[in-house]
Amino acid sequence: MLLAELLDTSHLGLRLRYAAPGALERAVGRAVTTDLLEPGDYLAGSELVFTELAWRRSPDDSETFVGSVAGCGVTTVVAGTALFGPAPDDLLAACRRHRVTLVEVPADVAFVDVTDHVTSVRAAESGNRLSAGLVRQRELLAAMASGRDVQEICGRVAREIGHDCRVLTPTGRAVVAGPTELSETALDAITHQYLTADLLPAVATVGETAYSVFPVGSGLGHRLTGWLLAVDGDHRAWPHEQVDAVGDLAAIVALERTRRDERHRAVRPIAADALTLVESAAPQGVAATRLHQAGLDPDTTLVAMVADAGPLPADTATALVEDVALGVGPAVVATDRDGLLIALLPDGPDLVGRTRSAFQRLAPGLGRDDRLAVGLSGPTDLAALAGALDEARFAVRAARAGGTPVTVVGSDDVTSHVLLLATVPDEVRRAYALRVLGAVVDNDARSGTDLVATLRVFLGCSCSWARTAEELHLHVNTVRYRIERIQELTGRDLSRLEDRVDVFLALTSLG
Template sequence: MLLSELVDAPELGLHLLHLAQDVYDRPIGRLVTTDLLEPGNYLNGGELVLTGLVWRRSAADSETFVTSVAGRGATTILAGKALFGTIPVDLLEACRHHQVTLVEVPTEVAFADVTEYVAAAGSANAGARLSASLVRQRELLSAITSGRTLDELAARIAGEIGHDCRVITATGRHVVPGPGELDDPTLDAVTRRFLTADLTPAVAVSGDASYSLFPVGSGLGNRLTAWLLVIDGDHTQWPRDHVEAAQELCAIAALDRVRRDEGRIALRPLVADALALIESGSPLAEVTTRLKQAGVRPDQPMVVAVAELRDGPDDVAITVLEDVALMVGLAVVAPGRDDLLVGLLPSSPGLPDRLRRAFGRLAPGLARTKLAVGISGETAIDALAGALEEARFAHRVARAGTTPVSVVTSDEVASHVLLLATVPDDVRRTYTYRVLGPVLEHDSRTGSELIATLREFLACSGSWSRTAEALHLHVNTVRYRIERVEQLTGRDLSWFEDRVDVFLALKSL
C-alpha cells in the first residue's frame, strides 16, 4: 500500500506533520518499531520507523535520532504522542532539515494497530496482484501462441506500466527496439552494468537517464549470452505490479528466445558443411549451393570473421559470435578445421568498427577468458578461401594482444605488429635480451631509466629537444643517456638499421 493510503485511513487517525518530497505516493517499505537513540544499524533503507520517543532526553536527541534514520535511507517516522502529549518541535525541525516525513500517531492508537493494518492491506494487495498476474500471464501466452510478436507484447506492457521497453543482448543487439534503438554510449553503459551487477534486476545510468535491467530467463546463466529487458526508469521507485509485469514479459521473451534459438541451431550443420567445402577447395558451384541452403546470398560481398574465446565454453563462444553476426545479417557461424569459430558476414560500410564495438561490450564480463577476433577484407564468394586465411592471420595477431577483447582486421596487420605476433614467444625474448639485455641490467642495477629515455627518443623520431621536453629533462641529460645506450648495445642510433633493431626489441618487451 501507499503511504498516502496509510495516512488517510480513518480508523487510525494519523496526522501528517511534515511531508518529504516524492514519498506520499510511494509504496510502504518495512515497518520497524524502535526506541533506540541511533537505530541506523538496523535499517536498510525505505523503512517506516515507529517510535514512542522514549529515547528523547533533550532537544539535541531529536537531531541525533533523525540523522541516524535518514542516513540509512528510511523515509518516514511515525511518532507516538503518548509520552509527551504532543510531538516535540525539535523533532519536527530535525525531520524538516533531513527531509524525512513525520506522522503523528494518536495516544489511543497502539503501534500494533498500525502494524496489523499495514499487514492486512499488504495481504489483500498481494492477493489482488497475484490474481492480476495470473490473468496477465494467460493473456500474454495466448497472444504469443496466436502469432503476436515479441515486439507487440513489449509495446503492450510498456503501455500498461508507462515506461518504454526494449530487449537487447549483451553485445548491444536490439531484439526488440521498442520506440527506437538506444545510442552507442547508452548501450555501452547498459551492457557494462548488466555484466558487472552483483544482483539483477539492476539499474544503469547513462547521462541523466536511468534504465532498469531485467534478465530474460534464468538469471543464473552466462551473462555474455543473455538477453536483457531494458525499461526506461528506476524499477525501485515503481509499484510492485509494474515490476511483476516486467518479470512476466521476461518469461514470455525467454519462450520466444527458445523458438528463435531452435531455428538457428538447426542451420548450424548446413553452415558447417559449407565451411568444410570451402576449406577443402571444393568446386564453386557446390559451395554456392550449400551456402544458399544456409541462407547466404552468393551475389553479395562478404567478410570472414575468425573468433576464439580462450578458456571459455564452446557453446558460449558460438552463441556470442552468432549474436554479433545477427546484427548485420544471418548467423552463418560454424567451427573451422582448427576448431576456431568462423562467421560469414555480409559486408557493409563501417562493419569492422561495428564489430569491434559489439565485441568490446563483452569485456566487463570476461573474468579469466579472452576474446580474440580476426576479420578479413571484403570478398566475393569465389575468394572465400583466401579471405578465410586472411581472417586466420588477423586472429593470430589478435590472440597476441593483451586486452580482454582484441579485434584485428586484415588491413591492420601490415606492420611490425604482424611480424612480432607471428614470432614465437621464446624467440622474441631471446632477441630482446640480445639487443637490450645490457641496458635492462643497467637500469635494474642503477635505476637510470635508460629504457624509458630510449623509448621516448624513438617516439620523437630522434629529436633531442622534443625528447627532453617530453621527459622534462635537460637536452644534455638526454644526449648522455642515449650515448650510454649506444655504448651498452654496440649500436649507432643515427643509423636506420640499428634504430629498427632497437625499436623491434622495445616492442617485444
Template sequence: MLLRDLVAHPGLGLRLLHDGGSASVALERPVRWVYTTDLIDPARYLSGGELVISGLVWRGKPADSERFVGAVARAGAAALAAGAAVFHGVPDDVVEACRRYDLPLLEVPEEVSFATVTEIVIGSLTAARGNRLAHKLGRQRQLLSAVAGGLGLDELAGQVSAATGTVCRVLSATGRAVVPGPRPLDGEELDRVVATFLTAGRLPAAVAGGAQSVFPVGPSAEQRLTSWFVAAEGDLADRDTETTDTIGELVAIAALDRARREEGLRVARDIADDAIALIAGGAGNRPETAVRLKQAGLDPAGPLVVAVAGYGERVETARAVLADAAAHLGPPAVGVHEGAAVALLPAHDPAGEPAGAVLGRALGRLTPGLGTDRLVVGVSRPSGPDALSGALQEARHARDVAALRPGPLHVVTGAEVVSHVALLATVPDDVRRAFAARVLDPVLDYDARTGAGLRETLEAFLDCSGSWSRTAAQLHLHVNTVRYRIGRVEELTGRDLGELADRVDVFLALRSL
C-alpha cells in the first residue's frame, strides 16, 4: 500500500501536514505495516516501512517532539499519523520536527479512530499479499507443468531468464556449467562467482562489483563444496520481489533436477566400484573390465588416467568433489576403493587439454571454501587397459606426495612423481612392506620401547643429505646427540649410512612404510 492510497481514502479524511520534501515523492512511499504507540521512543519496536500512529500523549513539552520524531525517522518509518484529539490539532513543534527529519506527517481527524486507520491499512496489505501469492502459485504451476512435460533444466532457465530479464546459469562448486546460459563465463569471472558462493556468510549473496548474485541449490545442511548454485546476472539489491521470487523458483526446480540426477548416478557408482576393484586386482585388460568401462561411458580402448583423492576421513565428500571435477572432462567412473575416492576418466578433454590440468583448475576453485581442511589429489599418466593397475598405484603415490606438501589443496600428476616413488609404485604392496620391515623393524621396535626418536632423526639425517650440523639444527639437537642416534640406527639395522648402497636401502625402506 502506498501513502497516496491512504491519503486518498474517502472514509478517513487524512490531511498531509508535511510531505517529506516533495508531496509526489512522499505519497509514493510504500507502507509495509502499521504500528500504534504513545511511547516517546518506540524505535526498538520498529523495523522500517511502518505507518506510525500516535495520539501524542507522550508530548509533555515542545522539546519532546524532537525526541519522538527523531526516533521514528531513524527507525525508517514510512510516515507519522498524528491524532488531533488531544491537542485539537497537531502542535507546530511536531510539524517542525517532521520537517527537520523529512518524515511525512498526516493528521488524523478527531472523529476518526485509530482502529479504523489500522483496519484499512492491514486490509489493503492483506489483499495485496493475497494477489501476489496467487500470482506466484500460478507461476509455480506453470514451471512445474513444464518440468512434468519433459522440459529440460536449461530450457527452464532460459524461460526464467527471459521472464525476468536476468541471465541465469546453474553451476557447480568447481565451476562446471550445468546450465551454461547464452555464453560461458570467462575464467576470472567464474572464479569470482564460485568464490562468493563458497565463502559468503549468508546466501543469496552478491558478487563483489554487483555483476552477479548467487543462490544456493539444495538443502542448507549440505556442504557448499558439493553443491550447485544459481548465478544470476546483476546485483541482488537491485532486484524487485517478483524477480527474486522467480529466481527462487528456478532454484527449487534445479534442486529437484539434481536429486533426480543423483538417483540415476547410484547405478553408475556401483559400475565404477566394480571396474575399480577389477583394475586394483590386476584385471584391467580382461573383457569384464572393458564391459564395465563401456557401461560407465568410457572408451576402454583409449588412453585413460586414474585420479585418487583424499579429504581427511570424509571419503564421500572426496568422491563427490572428484566426480564433479572429473565431469569437466566428460562422463567419469568415480567410486571408492580402500578408503579413497578413485576416478577413471579420459586422458584429456574434447579440446585436447590433459586431464591433470583440467582437474587442477576445477579443484583449484574450491580453495576459498576449504578453510583449514586439506584436499589432496594424485593423477596418473595416461595408460592403456593393460597398465591401469599400475596407473592406480601411481595415482595413489602422487596423492601421497600431494599430502606431504603444505596448503589446503594440491593436485600432483604422475609426471611430477620422483623416480623412487615411480619405482615403488610398481612393487607389490606385500613385497614393499616386507622389505621395510626387514630393514627398519629393529629401529621401530626400539623407538616403541624407549621413545628415543631414532626414526625422526634418521628421516632428518637423510633429508639433510647426511649433514650432521644441518640435521642437528633442524631437530634443535646437539651434533653429538645426532651422531649417537645415527650410530644406534646403524647398529640396529646393520647398515653403514656412510655407504651409498646402505643409505639407499634405508631411504627406500622409510618411503615404503
C-alpha cells in the first residue's frame, strides 16, 4: 500500500500538510502510536508514526520530536487533531527541515480506524505477495532445472523489477555482471558495505547512485567467503513485491553457489597434485598434463602467487585465494608443505594491481588480528615455474613486513633491501631490529609516545623536518625533540648515512 493510496481513502479524510520528495510513492509501513518526546530509540525506521502531540510543551519540542523520528529513518508522521487542534506551524516547519511527511487525522476519525485500515490492507497484500512469491520461486527453479544459467535468471528478475542485478563476491569479482561495468569506486563501496553493515540488505551510495546490497543465502556464513546481490537503486523506497523478487533471486543464486563450490572442492586434489609435480621437478610433460586437468592451460604465460593468511581458518583462506584467482582467469590453487596457499595464474594486464585491489577489498571484513600477506612472481613459462614460486615466496616474506591487514607485493615491488631482508631468517631480523630500536619500542610502550611512528614518517620524508611536521600535523620543534630523543635512545646519529641505514633496516625488519 502506497502513502498516496492511503491518502485517497475517502472515509478516513486524511489531510496532507507536507509531502517529502518521493513520499507519496513510498510503501506504508506498520502503524505505531506514540506520545514520547523522543521515541527514536523504540522505532525501526519504516513505521507510520501516529501522535496526538501530547509531548508538545513548547515550539522547540517539535524539533526534538521530528529530529528523533527522522534520525531512525521514519519518513511519515500522522498527527491527531482531536485533542490540540491542527498541527502547529512549528511542527510543520520541523517536518520540512527533516523532510518528514506530515499528515493530519480529522477530529472525528479515531487513530484505530486508520491503523485498522492499514493493517487489513497490508495483510491482504502480504497474502498476495506470498502467493506471487511461491509462483515466482517455482518458475525460477524450473528455469534453472531446464538449463538456464544464473546470468539469464538474473536478467529475468532485473526486467521484472526494473533494476539491474549483479552477483558479486567480496573481492569485487563479478559472478554475474550487469549491462554496464561497475567502476572501481562502486565496487569498493558495495563490498565495504556488504562486509561491514550490521544488517543486510543495506545501501551503498556512490555520488548520486545507490546500490542495494543483499546477501546470497542465509547470511549466517562468513561474509568474507559469501556472495552478494548488488541491485541498482535504494530498496527502502521499493514496493514490497520488488524486494520479495530480489529475495527469491538470492535463494536461487545460493543454489548455484553451492553447485560451484562442489566443483571447486572436486578439483582441489588435482590442483595439489599438480603443484607437487611442479615443485618436485617432475618431467615437464607430466606436470603440464596435470595442470591441464586442473583447468589451467600450461602453454600460457604464468604467474605464481603465494599467500599467507595467518590465523584465518584454512577453508576460509583457500576460498579467498580461489576467489581472487578466478577473478584473473582459470587458475590452480593448492596448499604447500608449509601451509602457504599457492596459486598458478595466467598472466594478464596489470595483474599485480588487479590482485592487490581484490585482496584489499577484504580488509574491512578481517578481524583485528587477521593478516593477509601475498607475493607474486614475474611472468614465466612452465619450464621456469619452480623459480617463479621461489620468487613469489621472497615477495610474500616482504609482504609480511608490510604492517597492514592486507599487503600484496609483486616482483617489481621487492626493492633490493627488502629482497635482502627476505632471505634472512625471521628470528635474526627480529633480533637485529630490537637491538637497534628496542629502547625506542620500550619507551613507546612505557610512556605512550609515538617515537616509532615519527621515525617511520621522518625517514619516509627523507629526514625533512618541515615535511615530517606537515605529515604528522605537528610543530617542527616537536619533531626535532622526538628525533633527538630517538637518537639518544639508539645511540645513532641520523645525520650520518651509516647510522641512518642501520635504523632504516631495523625499522623495516620491525614491521
